[in-house]
Amino acid sequence: MTENDHAIALSARNLYKVFGRRPQDAVERLRAGVPRHELDGGTTAAVIDASFDVRRGEIFVVMGLSGSGKSTLIRMLNGLHDATAGTITVNGEPLTGVSDGRLRELRRDRISMVFQHFALLPHRTVAANVAYPLELRGVAKSERLARAEEILALVGLGGWGDKLPGQLSGGMKQRVGIARALAADTDILLMDEAFSALDPLIRREMQEQLLDLQARFQKTIIFITHDLNEAMFLGDRIAVMRDGRVVQIGTPEDILTDPANDYVAQFVQDVDRARVLTAGNVMERPRPVIVESAGPRTALRTMRDAYSSASYVVGRDRRLIGIVTDRDALRLLRRGGSALSEIVRPAPHVVGSDEVLMNLFVPAIESQLPLAVTDDAGRLVGVIPRVTLLAALGPGPNATEELQLPLPPVPTQVIDELLAEGDARSDGLETTGGKETV
Structure with a gap:
């Protein structure tokens, strides 16, 4: 087994699921190129030649409309439906073609599931529902209930352990379902339309909590949904x-x-791009950029060549330090200064490369320069001009709007004259009544 194999939690190869008469014959016809709708009456091909790998620790979303086969597929992944053809392996061990006893062991130890309609035991308390997988493993009652209370606290249900499911709201019931799956402590968590029965606000809250729990537990999650925005929000990768x-x-x-x-293009045409695309997806190469050790002359030349009235300043390690403007650089040069550190201002807005676009609109409007994008180490990796932000979300009436500084840039000829004179005390700026004018 290679190192890459160890990174695969679940692997599916050439899976078929056919319901009805003579399923094996239907598989052979599908392999020969017969369209799904031309199969014999009473025969339905729910899953056709599906192959994919799910990486350890990722959220893998399977997305599709009703009838696409996604719910059948997830039931194949834990053995609720036998595969008509193809193989499934979990951590390198086969799940297809094994005995009933082995399949029960895999479900108990390797794969747990959260259902759309909760599937809680109505006459057991919340804590007893959460502890149920541990009961199946023979864990002592006191130990399993203590573990259940710990996990209930993690999902925001601390103190609700002695309630019955009928006393809970829909969102709370789904939290119990997630807590039960976490208590099972399996390698893989399957979630079949887990949030679709919830009200929109509760649904969003549950999505966010799932991401918080995933950051903590690093489970491998296979999540089924028909909601494109949910898939885009949750998924590390998506299978359509x-x-x-x-x-x-x-x-x-x-x-x-x-x-x-075209099908995928039509499917995603109405997605909320602002919640999906990140700064790293749309950023451009940063320019102009000046190294802090450069002097004001270099700064002015750089800004002049880029037709810009300001520039980002970085250290030798590309860490973002701040910004300088052409006006400040001119004043520094007039008084004979040489250290840019004297005139560097704090960068007005800095965003991480993983920040979603919906959080960038206000900073883009307020920023003097295109938004600076930095990595985890604070290095400047890109910029986002306002026009790029608008273009990423689709064309509109302001798609060609330029981002300007509050003050217009110093005319190029003024900078050229000053640089050409080669004298730090050059009279490159005229004065009237003691005030600088350009």
């Missing part, structure tokens, strides 16, 4: 299904910006 087939697998950005076919 249509008519039983997986038609594209990629990151949310891949799916949104490079759809594999």
Whole structure:
């Protein structure tokens, strides 16, 4: 087994699921190129030749409309549906073609599931529901209930352990379902339309909590949904299904910006791009950029060549230090100064490369320069001009609007005259009544 194999939590190869008469014959016809709708009456191909790998610790979303085969697929992944053809392995061990006893062991130890309609035991307390997987493993009652209370606190239900499911709201019931799956402590967590029965506000809250829990526990999650925005928000990668087939697998950005076919393009055309695309997806090469050790003459030449009235300043290690303006550089040069550190101002707005675009509108409006984008080490990796931000969200009436400083840039000829004179005391700025004018 290679190092890459160790990074794969679940692998599916050439999966088929056919319901009805003579399923094996239907598989052979599908392999020969017969369309799904031409199969014999009473025969339905729910999943057709599906192959994919799920990486350890990722949220892998399977997305599709009703009838696309996604719910059948997830039931195959924990053995609730036998595969008509193809194989599934979990951590390198086969899940397809094993005995019933082995399948029960895999469900108990390797794969747990959160259902759309909660599937709680109505006559057991919340704590007893959460502790149920541990009861199946023979864990002592006191130990499993203590563990249940710990996990309930993590999902925001501390103190609710002695309640019955009927006393809870829908969102609270789904938290219990997630807590039960976490208590099972399996390698893989399957979630079948887990949030679709919830009100929109509760649904968003649950999505955010799932990401918080994932950051803490680093489970491998396979999440089924028909909601594109939910898929884009949650998924590290997304598999798009249509008519039983997986038609594209990629990151949310891949799916949104490079759809594999017209079906995927139509599917994603109404997605809220501002919640999906990040600064790193749309940033441009930063220019102009000046190294802090450069003098005012270099700064002025750099800004002049870039037709800019200000520039970002970085250290030798590319860490962002701040900004300088052409006016400040001119004043520094007139008084004979040489250290840019005297005139560097704090960068007005700095964003991380993983910040979603919806959080960038106000900073873009307020910023004197295109937004600076930095990595985790504080290095300047790109910039986002306002026009780029607008273009990333689609054309509009302001798509060609330019970002300007509050003051217009110093005319190029003024800078040229000053630089050409080669004298730090050059009278490159005229004065009237003691005030600088350009």
